[in-house]
Amino acid sequence: MPRTNTHSVTDDAPVELHADVLVIGGGPAGTWAAVAAAQQGARVILVDKGYCGTSGATAPSGTGVWYVPPHPEERRAAMGSRYALGGFLAERVWMERVLEQTYANVNTIADWGYPFPTDDDGRPFRRSLRGPEYMRLMRRKVLQSGVKILDHSPALSLLVDEHGVGGATGIRTQTDQAWTVIAGAVVIATGGCAFLSKALGCNVLTGDGLLMSAEAGAELSGMEFSNAYAICPKFSSVTKTLFYNWATFYYESGEVIEGAGSQRGRSVIARTLLSQPVYARIDKASEEMQTWMRQAQPNFFVPFDRAGINPFQDRFEVTLRLEGTVRGTGGIRLVDETCATGVPGLYAAGDAATRELICGGFTGGGSHNAAWAMSSGYWAGQSAARYAHRLGDKHHLRRPAPLWDAGAGPRQAASESAGSTGEVISAVQQEVMPCDRNLFRCERNLNDSLRRLDAVWHTIRYERAPTGSLQKRREAEAMTATARWMYTAALERTETRGMHKRTDFQTADEEQQHRLVVSGLDEIHIHTEPVQHPLEVVPS
């Protein structure tokens, strides 16, 4: 029996709840999963590390959506548009069904009252969503569906028994309570990993779900496609890159950097940044365009307005902030169309799941990402509810145990300086943030980084747990694990494909037109998986 279904913040006793479906993560994928599971009649609990409605990369930002009307020609063009950029690793069948589901879901959002604008002909324009508005609406729909939300409740470990995954456990950070949810099925919708780079909204995205799933035996795919960097004013967190299509990039002297650009010339910016500062100015936008820009993305202008910079007239220093697997495409491998992970009772969606299925090894703007989140979230929630239903009502009697237990980890030796989670995180960031390691990759650097990352992993898991809260300890572990999976896959892929660039193998190798699947914690295993349904590209 559940101990209680309501609890106040003054109650410091552990929270123990039962549900058919537990959704971990309250961004777009998690909220769609929760709504879809509830539609199936499941009792659903959603936990979020922060606050469902503001957490994650979408809420403070805004995103294009891969919303394409069901006309065969338009759909074909949409599928082909980024196929080559993605290195021919996407799956036609998955693209088709994501386009179909996204179209349905976006129309549902309109029915729910999202204020889509109209175009010049008065037709509704549904190809973009504003983050704050979208996620506030999704929280409301989740609550209206009867889902219970636990905010500020990071998950620390999945619970398992002989039947598979049966819930999760974590802490409520504002009350220091432990929480446990026994559930028939779990959906991982924890987002990707941006290594605490402060890319907009990304600091809750530390790879926690990847680690928890891997501990339960799930595999990951496409982890080499994890080196997305966003252009950003150097002082700022606002990693919105669309308007840099209208920018010119400059050296400190004021001379134009030839070849530098947002879409095709980001590598030129990265190379220049290795030795000197880079400046930008959005000087290719007409006055009319400038007005539209302000209306379309007010958050892009907040840092400039507050710092007293006119980005259309003044040159401002820019940097590249790592977005890791958030805008990269790697994540938990899905074994079928239900978004199952292969571990009984465990489903994955959104950035936590591999987006290679629709993007291959490259992602541009948020359009595919938003479509993937709402589609995979919907399917994962629906499938998790059906799975829990098939278990019957006895699943509440299960007593699954955590896979990770803070008390069972390494003890800190009092005589030794154990290091803090902050130091561990810095050590990992030093391996994954520099462009000359992660954006431009080579065998020697990858091997060096992996050796150091392996040592960090061994230390924090087996020798000395770093000081810091349980949440931060787990984040440090998750980032270390994610970095090791990334670089193991990057080392294996001896070619350049999608966003994965090897300076020692600068072209694509036809023999490597397959996905790379990694698994394991202490020892990482890797194998290839063929593309099953390639898109037939009609030669032009």
Next chain:
Amino acid sequence: MIELISETLCTRCGLCVAVCPTNVFSQKKGEVPTIERQSDCQTCFMCELYCPVDAMYVAPHADETVGVEERAVAELDLLGSYRAAVGWGPGSAGRLPLPGETKVFQATKAAEERPRAQTERKGVGLHAP
């Protein structure tokens, strides 16, 4: 990073404590919340957007604290400026000013199609130059 909660404007409702995704604030019962863990702030501006009385100010600097005086930001009309721009401010009835979105989309599509045509001509597109 979050720099300011105005003691004179704050109604002590605690909404910022609830909505901050990285749990930066603490609040004792009936008091103005405090910026307890400023280094965890990710500069996402969500607290400012949700504050119903525009009592907060997030400086745009993500990696350093800059120190902010309430009088200075108030004089520059910065308190609540983002909420107003997004259309969540008082008087905007929760509706968004949206007319720019279709124009920007069309312009972006036009800008994107040019490089794509080049890629297809070359027949590779496996790595952006």
